[in-house]
Structures are given as structure tokens and as C-alpha cells.
Amino acid sequence: xxxxxxDKLISRLDxxxxxxxxxxxxxxxxxxxxxxxxxxxxxxxxxxLDPEGVITFANSATNRLLGxxxxxxxxxxxxxxIRGIDWQSLANPNRVVSRDMEVFxxxxxxxxxxxxxxxxxxxxxxxxxxxxxxIHDVTDSIKEREETIESEKLNALTFLAAGVxxxxxxxxxxxxxxxxxxxxxxxxxxxxxxDSKADLQNLLGTAQQEIxxxxxxxxxxxxxxxxxxxxxxxxxxxxxxxxxxxTLEAELTEREVQVxxxxxxxxxxxxxxxxxxxxxxxxxxxxxxxAVASKSGWISIESSFNDHEVVLSIRDNGSGxxxxxxxxxxxxxxxxxxxxxxxxLLIVRRIxxxxxxxxxxxxxxxxxxxxxxxxxxxxxxxxxxxxxDADKPLIDVETSK
Ligand SMILES: Nc1ncnc2c1ncn2[C@@H]1O[C@H](COP(=O)(O)OP(=O)(O)O)[C@@H](O)[C@H]1O
Ligand SMILES: [Mg+2]
Numbered sequence: 001x002x003x004x005x006x007d008k009l010i011s012r013l014d015x016x017x018x019x020x021x022x023x024x025x026x027x028x029x030x031x032x033x034x035x036x037x038x039x040x041x042x043x044x045x046x047x048x049l050d051p052e053g054v055i056t057f058a059n060s061a062t063n064r065l066l067g068x069x070x071x072x073x074x075x076x077x078x079x080x081x082i083r084g085i086d087w088q089s090l091a092n093p094n095r096v097v098s099r100d101m102e103v104f105x106x107x108x109x110x111x112x113x114x115x116x117x118x119x120x121x122x123x124x125x126x127x128x129x130x131x132x133x134x135i136h137d138v139t140d141s142i143k144e145r146e147e148t149i150e151s152e153k154l155n156a157l158t159f160l161a162a163g164v165x166x167x168x169x170x171x172x173x174x175x176x177x178x179x180x181x182x183x184x185x186x187x188x189x190x191x192x193x194x195d196s197k198a199d200l201q202n203l204l205g206t207a208q209q210e211i212x213x214x215x216x217x218x219x220x221x222x223x224x225x226x227x228x229x230x231x232x233x234x235x236x237x238x239x240x241x242x243x244x245x246x247t248l249e250a251e252l253t254e255r256e257v258q259v260x261x262x263x264x265x266x267x268x269x270x271x272x273x274x275x276x277x278x279x280x281x282x283x284x285x286x287x288x289x290x291a292v293a294s295k296s297g298w299i300s301i302e303s304s305f306n307d308h309e310v311v312l313s314i315r316d317n318g319s320g321x322x323x324x325x326x327x328x329x330x331x332x333x334x335x336x337x338x339x340x341x342x343x344x345l346l347i348v349r350r351i352x353x354x355x356x357x358x359x360x361x362x363x364x365x366x367x368x369x370x371x372x373x374x375x376x377x378x379x380x381x382x383x384x385x386x387x388x389d390a391d392k393p394l395i396d397v398e399t400s401k
Contacts, residue, residue: 007122039057044135045058045061046058047133049078049133053087055075056074058074068081084101090115116134118131150330172211183204187201230276233274235271236267237272238263240274241303247282248289255292256294260298260301264303272355276355280347287345288315288371299316305377308376309375320363320364320367329361330345330346348373352373357373357376358374
């Protein structure tokens, strides 16, 4: 439709014959239909509003993005349809605004909208006709941004932690050597009676054991935190699981926690870095063991698989996680334990992601927790996207009726 076409048409209406008017009207309707079809075919939401913010058109994408019932919304104020929008401060006939918003219905998404005035010539004077609001889904790019920030945080943290751990390693080493020297001196000291020698050596042995334990923790910590290239090999996940349970055995029996295994037969072999996966499973089972009550606590471990992935679920009947804590589970240093580091889950997720997998946590406060680890069965090189709906071409060009 050319600029001013309508104006000219109206001013000359009396000069047209009825058949010419009919012709023109049907052309107008066709052009309106064409524009509506174009709007309908857009993935962006399109709302057309009059100067007071009353909706005169809404395409179907607004339904998907905002849950707007397109038919019912026509004639309603935009403030009634998009609750929380501050129309007074946004609407300005001389200015274009672009803003982000978070919507919670029909699903939690981040949208960016762009509100532009429509100004046009009406009978030779410039008039403000209303607004067009274009709504664009930016959820994915915001998520990506968050993930980047998160991984930068983790990198900074890794650097710091590795430095500290390294600094602790040196005095530990020196302590170990000095205890060995002391041990030798005791052994060679003739002034000491045999039983007091044994006593002293016993004490020294305990101290040495504790130092080795610290050293071990430190090594594991560094191992898990350092960004590592994966050393993948065909691995039986059940074997890694059983090895992990062995290292936890002392702790589990001491607290009298029941562990039951429910493992499938013929679990496919996976390409895993078994040391890192062991670290991941260790962290999860340890969390479960710390969450359950001693004596009545149980942990149940289950495996399953389908064509695409292998799943290992660790379920416990422990304290569970409150909805408030759920949102911050993967934040570094977030811990509800007196001696916790708040790094365990973060490390687990990093290891899983490096393997192309994911971790999922499902929990109810007071009831217990299920942590599921998903491992892809095949390395993904290409991901075929779903074929678009064949009945619904992206642009509907069937307008010439
Ligand atoms: N199985 C579980 N049951 C209850 N709470 C859990 C469980 N696993 C993790 N959590 C919660 O998540 C927090 C973070 O866990 P994690 O990252 O391993 O750090 P840490 O164990 O050092 O606290 C824990 O402090 C705890 O509150
Ligand atoms: Mg932990």
C-alpha cells in the first residue's frame, strides 16, 4: 500500500463508480490479509497498539511467548494482557524503546521487546497512529552469557585454589620428612626403653598417616579442579562405581549407612576418563552419605540406559534440599556443612560436561534426594536439528485468493 493511498481514496470516493469502489476495497482487504500473513509467519511476536495502548492486532507468536489469547486480546489494554508492563513510562510517540523482560507464563523465558511509534500522514497532517511492539525470545543468549560468566568464575577460582593447595603441599612434604627423621632418631636412641620407643613410634605413625591423608586429599582436590584434558578409554561404569564405593567403605560402615545397588545387565561400555568419573561419583555418594541419618540412612544406586545415554542415579533418604538452596547448589563455596567446601557439585558438573553429559538433581526437603548423572553413549559430532513442520512453511505465501 503506497503512502497516502487511503487518503487519496477517501477524498475521491465520490468520483468512483460502485464497481471501482468494490475493486479498491477488495484490494485493500487483500493487502491487509497479506500483511497479517506476514506477521503470522514471524517467529517474533508482533502487537499493534493504538495510541492508548489498546491492542488492535496480535500475531500467534505472542501466544507462544506471552501466553496471550490472540483473539480475546484484541480491544484490550496491553497492561491488562501483559501484567507488570509500565505502559505510562514506555509509550512515547517520539521515541523507540527496547527493553528486556522476564516472563513466567507460559514458561520462564527472557524476552526483549522493541516498542516503536507508528506515525503517519492522515489527510496531509502528521498523526500519531499507535505503536508496534516486536517481541523477541532471548532466553538462549542470556543462558549462554550466564554460562560464560560461570565458567570464568570457575577459572578464577581454580587458579586461586590450585595456588593455595600447592603452597600447602610444600610444608606437608617437609613435615613428612621431618617425622621420618624423628622416627629414625627414636629407633637409634639407646637411652630409651623399648616400650617407650614403641609408644613414641606409635604416636608418630598416626601423625604420619594423617599427613598422608591430607596429602591425598590435596592431590585429589588439585586433580579435580585443574582443567584437564580428558584421558578417555573404553570404561565399564559399574566397575568405576564399585571402585568408588570401596574408597568410601570405611565412612559408610562407620555411619551404618545401607547401600543397595540396582544395576542393569549389559550396560554399554563408555568412553570415560575413569579417574575423573570416579571423583564425580565419589562426591555425589559422599554428599548422600553426609545427608542421611546414621543407622536409618540408605543410599540406593541405580543404572539404566537407552539408545542415546546411560544414566546413573544415586538416591538417598537424607535431609533433602530446600527450594531456596536448590538455586545455589552449583555456586562455588555454597555449603550447608560446617566443614564443607561447596565445591563438590561444581566439580561434578564440570567433569560431566567435559564428557558431554549432564547432572540433574531432584530433591524434596525432609524426604531425600536423587542425583542423576547422564552420560552420552556416543560422542556428538553433529546434531541434526528437527525437521521443521512440513505443513507449516516458515513464510505463508498463499495469499492470492
Ligand atoms: N544428597 C544431598 N542431600 C542433601 N543436600 C545435598 C545433597 N547433595 C548436596 N547437597 C547440598 O548441596 C550443598 C553443596 O554440595 P557440594 O557442592 O558437594 O559441597 P559440600 O558437600 O562441600 O557442601 C551441600 O552443602 C548440601 O547442602
Ligand atoms: Mg560435597
